[in-house]
Amino acid sequence: MPQAVHLKPQLLLATLILYLVLIQPNHPEAMTWGALWVFPLELPVIIAALALAGAGLAGQVLRAILTAAITAIAVLKLADFGTFIAFNRGFNLLVDINLLSAAWVLAQGAFGVLLSLLALGTAVAAVALVAWALWWATGIWVRAAPAPKSKFVAGVLLLPALAVAAAEMAEAHRAVTLPESVSRMIPGAAFTARVGLERVEQVRDTRADLAAFREAARNDPMEGVAPLFDRLGTRDLIIVYVESYGRSSFENPLYVPTHTETLRRIEEDLQSRGLAMRSAWATAPMVGGQSWLTHGSVASGLWLDNQGRYRALLASPRRTLFHYAQRAGLRTVAVKPAHIFPWPEGAFFGFDVIYNAADLGYEGDPFNWVTMPDQFTLHAFDRLERERPQNAPGRTPLVAQVALVSSHAPWVPIPPVIEWDAIGDGRIFNQWANSGDPPEVVWRDHDYVRDQFRLAIDYSLQTIGAWAARHADDPPLIVMLGDHEPARFVSGVDGFDVPLHVIGPPALVDHFAPLGWTEGMLPDPDQPSLRMDALRDLLLRSLSTGQ
Numbered sequence: 001m002p003q004a005v006h007l008k009p010q011l012l013l014a015t016l017i018l019y020l021v022l023i024q025p026n027h028p029e030a031m032t033w034g035a036l037w038v039f040p041l042e043l044p045v046i047i048a049a050l051a052l053a054g055a056g057l058a059g060q061v062l063r064a065i066l067t068a069a070i071t072a073i074a075v076l077k078l079a080d081f082g083t084f085i086a087f088n089r090g091f092n093l094l095v096d097i098n099l100l101s102a103a104w105v106l107a108q109g110a111f112g113v114l115l116s117l118l119a120l121g122t123a124v125a126a127v128a129l130v131a132w133a134l135w136w137a138t139g140i141w142v143r144a145a146p147a148p149k150s151k152f153v154a155g156v157l158l159l160p161a162l163a164v165a166a167a168e169m170a171e172a173h174r175a176v177t178l179p180e181s182v183s184r185m186i187p188g189a190a191f192t193a194r195v196g197l198e199r200v201e202q203v204r205d206t207r208a209d210l211a212a213f214r215e216a217a218r219n220d221p222m223e224g225v226a227p228l229f230d231r232l233g234t235r236d237l238i239i240v241y242v243e244s245y246g247r248s249s250f251e252n253p254l255y256v257p258t259h260t261e262t263l264r265r266i267e268e269d270l271q272s273r274g275l276a277m278r279s280a281w282a283t284a285p286m287v288g289g290q291s292w293l294t295h296g297s298v299a300s301g302l303w304l305d306n307q308g309r310y311r312a313l314l315a316s317p318r319r320t321l322f323h324y325a326q327r328a329g330l331r332t333v334a335v336k337p338a339h340i341f342p343w344p345e346g347a348f349f350g351f352d353v354i355y356n357a358a359d360l361g362y363e364g365d366p367f368n369w370v371t372m373p374d375q376f377t378l379h380a381f382d383r384l385e386r387e388r389p390q391n392a393p394g395r396t397p398l399v400a401q402v403a404l405v406s407s408h409a410p411w412v413p414i415p416p417v418i419e420w421d422a423i424g425d426g427r428i429f430n431q432w433a434n435s436g437d438p439p440e441v442v443w444r445d446h447d448y449v450r451d452q453f454r455l456a457i458d459y460s461l462q463t464i465g466a467w468a469a470r471h472a473d474d475p476p477l478i479v480m481l482g483d484h485e486p487a488r489f490v491s492g493v494d495g496f497d498v499p500l501h502v503i504g505p506p507a508l509v510d511h512f513a514p515l516g517w518t519e520g521m522l523p524d525p526d527q528p529s530l531r532m533d534a535l536r537d538l539l540l541r542s543l544s545t546g547q
Contacts, residue, residue: 010140018047018134021133023035023191024192026077026084039188040190042192045162045165048158050063051144054142069196070192071127073196093203115440169194209308213312213313214315221301221537222537226546227546228327228544229325230544232543235504235505236397236477237399238398238477240464240480242461244409244484245457245461246287246484246486247485248486250523254492255454258458259458262462265465270468270472275503275504276504277503278517279517280530281500282498282529283530283531284497285532287491288485288488291484297532297533298532298536299401301533320349320536321540322401325350330396330399331399333354333400334346335400338403340356340357341356351401355380362376364376364425368439370405373406374407374460374464376423379420404460406460407459409487410439412452417462475504477509479500483498
């Protein structure tokens with residue numbers, strides 16, 4: 001076989017390319033030197049199939065199929081890698097496509113258009129290079145065994161190699177349980193094939209899940225319950241989301257001293273002003289991003305742990321917390337400083353008015369991705385909706401959702417809390433908007449990123465504490481909670497829990513006492529956590545005499 005001898009160095013290189021692409025991990029924790037020695041069981045199957053097919057039409061079709069399939073799975077593995085870092089879960093092809101545009105917007109805000117374009121171009125070029133390398137490598141192997149004897153050997157090896165790979169996949173997939181002696185004899189893993197199979201099953205399971213979700217959305221346990229929100233009287237209910245505020249503030253030693261001390265000071269200050277507080281834990285449907293899934297879960301009373309469920313909610317007849325508030329004669333408001341584009345989905349949720357970034361009147365400079373400081377957002381909310389006393393004639397009580405953004409990545413720069421009367425149109429914040437190191441410097445050092453996160457969360461907590469104190473003479477009922485934990489490398493914890501605080505007049509806060517929530521601003525670490533989809537009905541029942 002002179003041709004095969006001539007191709008020997010190329011065969012080695014082609015085999016190495018296939019080997020490296022097949023062992024590509026999809027999780028950060030799998031990026032170890034040991035991963036290099038996990039033999040890909042698909043490799044002998046691919047080589048035998050290519051050699052058996054030969055250089056004719058069958059071989060070219062097989063090359064095209066393999067190149068396309070392995071490249072697509074490599075891209076999915078890369079997507080998994082990114083979503084495991086950001087959200088602690090794998091990528092769902094059916095419901096996560098929207099993350100690409102969200103990642104692009106965030107990257108531009110954090111690193112600028114030029115660096116973002118460079119990163120995008122590098123990623124596209126890398127995928128193209130992998131596809132070309134696979135096409136070349138498969139081409140080497142279809143030309144490697146022209147002799148009938150070689151094809152016979154390839155055919156004989158194909159079936160046992162395929163059987164071993166299939167057995168490993170079945171055991172890893174828990175479809176079968178192999179005897180331990182047999183399991184130990186399997187020399188590697190068919191990981192790439194498993195990822196491909198799991199994606200097919202994921203699409204099937206996601207479709208079934210969405211069908212069940214649509215049915216749940218049509219069955220609302222609060223439909224027909226009345227009266228609602230009557231315990232509020234003339235008080236406003238303000239739900240305030242603190243971006244990236246999670247249990248890590250109470251468990252990660254990098255953050256505990258700062259954040260718990262700030263919460264203690266807030267508690268002491270508000271108690272001295274006659275306000276009451278209770279705290280608990282809520283379980284978010286995700287970590288690292290997609291705050292709208294949290295907002296939607298709380299508003300709808302449905303578990304929104306992926307974008308597919310969110311879209312199904314928007315197409316359902318489900319009534320949200322804000323629809324029920326409207327039915328009770330209250331004014332419903334959404335304050336969305338992160339929204340620089342229109343939010344057509346907002347029409348579903350039952351808001352009488354939505355204030356996006358441009359509606360809040362901020363004339364200062366943005367803080368990188370963050371459009372405006374939290375203190376300005378709350379100041380604008382007061383100016384636009386709350387400046388009249390709550391018991392003034394003709395003033396309709398509010399049920400409002402305010403989504404703060406100062407503690408959103410990239411967490412630079414961070415302003416101080418200033419005097420409320422000095423805020424004006426926000427240009428006073430310009431002196432801090434461009435201060436300190438830019439994100440591209442901060443994000444080169446994980447410790448630097450974590451410290452900036454610590455300061456950003458602390459700023460948001462201080463701001464809300466100061467805002468609650470400002471209104472202590474005529475207080476609303478404030479439900480303050482985190483939307484989700486940040487990415488795992490920042491949070492340093494594994495859970496999905498976020499703190500939840502109720503702040504307001506003692507008579508209103510006492511309605512949450514039967515739940516066993518902790519008095520004050522520091523939740524009991526052993527307090528059971530409520531899933532966020534339970535909060536809609538909990539708020540409705542706690543603040544209503546209609547049961």
